[in-house]
Each structure stands twice: as C-alpha cells, then as structure tokens.
Amino acid sequence: MRVLIAGGGIGGLSLALSLHAAGIDDLHVLEAGRVEELGVGINVLPHAVRELSELGLSGELAAAGLATSEFVMFNKHGQRIWGEPRGLAAGYRWPQYSIHRGRLLGVLQRAFLERLGSGRLHPGHRVVSASEDGSTVFAELTGGARVQGDVLVGADGIHSVLRARRCPGEGGPLWNGITMWRAVAPGVPFLTGASMVMIGYFGKRAVVYPITRPDRDGRALINIVLEATTGDSRPMPRQDWDHVVDPAEIRALFSGMRFGWIDVDALIDAAPRWWQYPMVDRDPLEQWRSGLITLLGDAAHPMYPVGANGASQAILDARVLARALALAPTVDEALERYEAERRPATAAVVLANRAAGPEKCMELAEARAPAGFDRVEDVFAPGELQELSSRYQRTAGFDPALLNGRPSLSVFR
Numbered sequence: 001m002r003v004l005i006a007g008g009g010i011g012g013l014s015l016a017l018s019l020h021a022a023g024i025d026d027l028h029v030l031e032a033g034r035v036e037e038l039g040v041g042i043n044v045l046p047h048a049v050r051e052l053s054e055l056g057l058s059g060e061l062a063a064a065g066l067a068t069s070e071f072v073m074f075n076k077h078g079q080r081i082w083g084e085p086r087g088l089a090a091g092y093r094w095p096q097y098s099i100h101r102g103r104l105l106g107v108l109q110r111a112f113l114e115r116l117g118s119g120r121l122h123p124g125h126r127v128v129s130a131s132e133d134g135s136t137v138f139a140e141l142t143g144g145a146r147v148q149g150d151v152l153v154g155a156d157g158i159h160s161v162l163r164a165r166r167c168p169g170e171g172g173p174l175w176n177g178i179t180m181w182r183a184v185a186p187g188v189p190f191l192t193g194a195s196m197v198m199i200g201y202f203g204k205r206a207v208v209y210p211i212t213r214p215d216r217d218g219r220a221l222i223n224i225v226l227e228a229t230t231g232d233s234r235p236m237p238r239q240d241w242d243h244v245v246d247p248a249e250i251r252a253l254f255s256g257m258r259f260g261w262i263d264v265d266a267l268i269d270a271a272p273r274w275w276q277y278p279m280v281d282r283d284p285l286e287q288w289r290s291g292l293i294t295l296l297g298d299a300a301h302p303m304y305p306v307g308a309n310g311a312s313q314a315i316l317d318a319r320v321l322a323r324a325l326a327l328a329p330t331v332d333e334a335l336e337r338y339e340a341e342r343r344p345a346t347a348a349v350v351l352a353n354r355a356a357g358p359e360k361c362m363e364l365a366e367a368r369a370p371a372g373f374d375r376v377e378d379v380f381a382p383g384e385l386q387e388l389s390s391r392y393q394r395t396a397g398f399d400p401a402l403l404n405g406r407p408s409l410s411v412f413r
C-alpha cells in the first residue's frame with residue numbers, strides 16, 4: 001500500500017513514523033515548504049507523549065523539552081484560582097512536555113530521516129488538488145506534476161486544500177475576536193521552575209511557561225502568549241505563522257502584569273520578536289473522508305489553543321490512522337474505522353475549547369469576583385473546580401486512569 005501524506009508538520013511526520021512502525025514503509029510526505037524548526041512553545045500532553053514514546057522517541061523528547069510539573073490559573077489580580085499537578089506528578093505513566101514547536105518538529109524529522117531516509121520526504125511539493133481513478137488516488141502538485149498512491153491524507157494544516165476540496169463552500173477559519181501575540185524570551189523560571197501558568201481571563205490573559213531547563217546563569221527560554229479581545233477595534237489579523245509585530249502595542253495592552261513571582265512586563269521587553277495570530281478554529285465536519293482521501297490534525301479539526309491540545313490531537317490521529325491502515329482488510333474500511341474513532345472525539349474537543357475548556361474557571365472567577373477574592377472557596381462551590389478540570393481531561397482523552405489503563409495503539413506483529 002502506498003500512502004501519500006500532504007504536509008510535513010507535526011501531524012504528517014507523526015503519521016509517517018507511525019506507519020513505518022506498523023510495517024507500512026511505502027509512503028511519501030509532500031511538504032509545501034521546507035520542514036523548518038519554526039514556531040514558539042507548544043505543549044505535548046501525556047496522551048500524546050505516550051504515543052511518541054511508543055514510537056521510541058521518549059529520550060529525544062526528554063532532551064528537547066521540559067517536563068511540565070503543574071498547571072496553575074490566576075485571576076487578573078494574580079490570585080490563585082486553581083492548580084493541578086501535571087505529567088508524572090499527576091500519576092500519569094508519561095510526562096507532559098513544554099517544548100519549542102520547532103524542536104519537536106526536529107525530533108520527528110530526524111527520526112523520519114533515520115528510519116525512512118530522505119527519499120520519502122519531499123520539501124517544495126505543494127499539493128494543489130487531488131483526483132481519483134478507481135482504487136488509485138493522485139495528488140496534483142504545483143507545476144502540474146502528479147503523484148500516485150492508494151490513499152491520500154490531508155495533513156496540510158488549517159488552510160488545508162484537501163479540506164477545501166472536501167467542503168468547497170466552507171471559506172476561511174472562524175475568528176472569535178481574540179488576537180494572540182506569541183514570543184519566546186529569556187527569563188528566570190517561576191514557581192516550581194516547570195510550571196505552566198495562566199493569568200487573567202479568556203479575552204485578556206497571559207499564558208506563560210518555560211520550555212527549557214535553566215542555563216548556568218539561571219535563565220531559561222520562557223514561552224509567552226498574550227491574548228486580548230480586539231474584534232471590535234481592528235480587522236482579523238492574518239492567520240499565518242510569520243507575522244511579526246511591534247512590541248509597543250503589546251506593552252500598551254498588557255503592562256502591569258507584575259506579581260511577586262512573575263514579571264510579565266519584563267518578559268515582554270526581553271522577547272526579541274513577537275508574532276501575531278488570530279484565535280481561530282473551524283466547525284466540526286460531518287465527514288472527513290471522500291473516497292481515498294482523508295484529513296488529519298489541523299486540516300481535520302483546527303481548534304482554539306485552549307487546553308494545549310492541538311499538536312497532541314494530531315499525534316493521536318496519526319497513531320489511530322496508521323493502526324487502521326495496517327490492520328483493516330481494505331483501505332475503505334481503514335478510513336471508516338479511523339474516522340469513527342477520531343472525528344467525534346476531536347469534534348468534542350473543538351467544542352469544549354470554544355467553551356474555554358479547562359480554563360472556564362478563569363471566566364467564572366472574573367464574572368463572579370471581578371474585584372478579586374480573599375478565599376477562592378467563597379467564589380466556587382465545593383468540587384466545582386475539580387469537576388471543570390476532570391471533565392476536560394475526559395473529553396480530550398487524558399484522564400489519568402483511562403489513559404494509563406487503555407490498550408496500546410501500537411501494531412504488534
């Protein structure tokens with residue numbers, strides 16, 4: 001079986017490695033650009049770390065990322081609303097990693113080249129369309145070339161051409177009016193030294209976490225995402241990954257986020273470059289598949305970066321699809337099995353993220369106690385905060401007991 005993969009991002013490369021591990025080596029990754037170590041920080045949650053570990057990448061991940069120890073949310077006054085241990089500290093059998101997206105991509109690319117060689121990774125191959133003839137599918141490339149396969153997977157990101165082919169009337173991504181500014185800055189790690197924190201509420205908040213261990217002078221690389229509702233005052237910024245902006249406008253919006261344990265102002269000044277993105281997603285689709293073509297990762301289910309799940313869900317898609325292609329008697333049945341498992345699961349995450357996911361407590365704290373509180377127990381009912389967190393973990397597939405207990409997705413022959 002020959003598998004064509006449009007897109008060499010985290011989803012596409014994870015699929016290639018998963019297919020290889022499942023015994024399918026006849027695959028080609030068609031990547032529009034170069035596989036470059038681009039981006040800022042990203043989180044890989046324990047359900048995805050399990051999958052990458054089963055692909056033999058646990059050592060590389062540990063070296064490239066920082067094992068996150070806790071996730072803590074604060075209101076805009078810097079008062080702690082909710083905190084929970086993460087990764088091994090939370091009882092998972094696998095860590096959670098905060099990692100530079102580019103370094104994660106580097107880990108996947110190096111494994112690809114070692115295991116499959118350079119002949120199967122094709123940078124500069126942009127898929128512009130696709131066609132089918134019986135049991136053969138053709139990826140049509142810029143310049144008129146065609147590549148032939150038995151199945152074509154659209155792992156070509158939020159602006160997927162294969163999704164557009166599937167849903168011609170869909171249009172662009174949907175913006176919720178929030179603009180995000182992202183950067184990586186040198187800074188001193190805070191709290192446990194491996195804490196992921198959020199400060200504020202959906203619409204005006206900071207998300208901050210280190211993505212490396214500290215160097216000799218005690219400083220690490222700190223990932224910062226600042227978010228503000230700008231929908232009424234400016235048009236939607238471009239959704240791409242290279243839109244650099246002047247930090248002056250960020251300072252004007254966010255100055256004053258300084259508490260005893262963290263100084264967001266200082267991080268804003270320390271960051272060498274700021275990128276801007278709209279917070280966008282798309283409505284869940286009724287069907288991913290058309291004939292011999294299916295979708296994966298952001299092409300299938302772009303979601304708000306709430307709950308830190310985008311990359312992790314793409315990795316899970318990759319593992320489930322590879323298993324289905326390896327074990328199902330026909331491509332037809334494999335694509336059905338994959339979609340039956342992953343489409344409803346990821347649609348639930350897209351919708352949960354629209355409702356603020358595990359960060360809902362920040363909204364509730366802002367609505368119920370905008371001037372702050374003396375005791376968080378005065379703002380939330382007993383068990384309410386735990387339930388918000390647990391519900392999201394179940395929806396997104398990283399409830400500790402369920403994840404630790406579920407069977408492997410690896411194909412054992």
Ligand SMILES: Cc1cc2nc3c(=O)[nH]c(=O)nc-3n(C[C@H](O)[C@H](O)[C@H](O)COP(=O)(O)OP(=O)(O)OC[C@H]3O[C@@H](n4cnc5c(N)ncnc54)[C@H](O)[C@@H]3O)c2cc1C
Nearest residue numbers: 007009010011032039040126127156157241297298310311
């Ligand atoms: C350059 C870049 C930087 C990013 N930085 C961050 C970040 O800092 N933090 C974060 O949370 N998320 C970031 N993301 C998004 C994040 O990687 C995804 O949300 C998530 O990992 C899901 O991965 P994916 O493989 O489905 O999509 P993506 O990671 O978007 O990968 C899609 C791949 O497909 C390629 N492609 C696009 N169109 C075509 C085509 N027509 N033919 C062939 N190839 C095509 C793209 O070049 C890209 O390599 C970034 C994405 C990109 C592309």
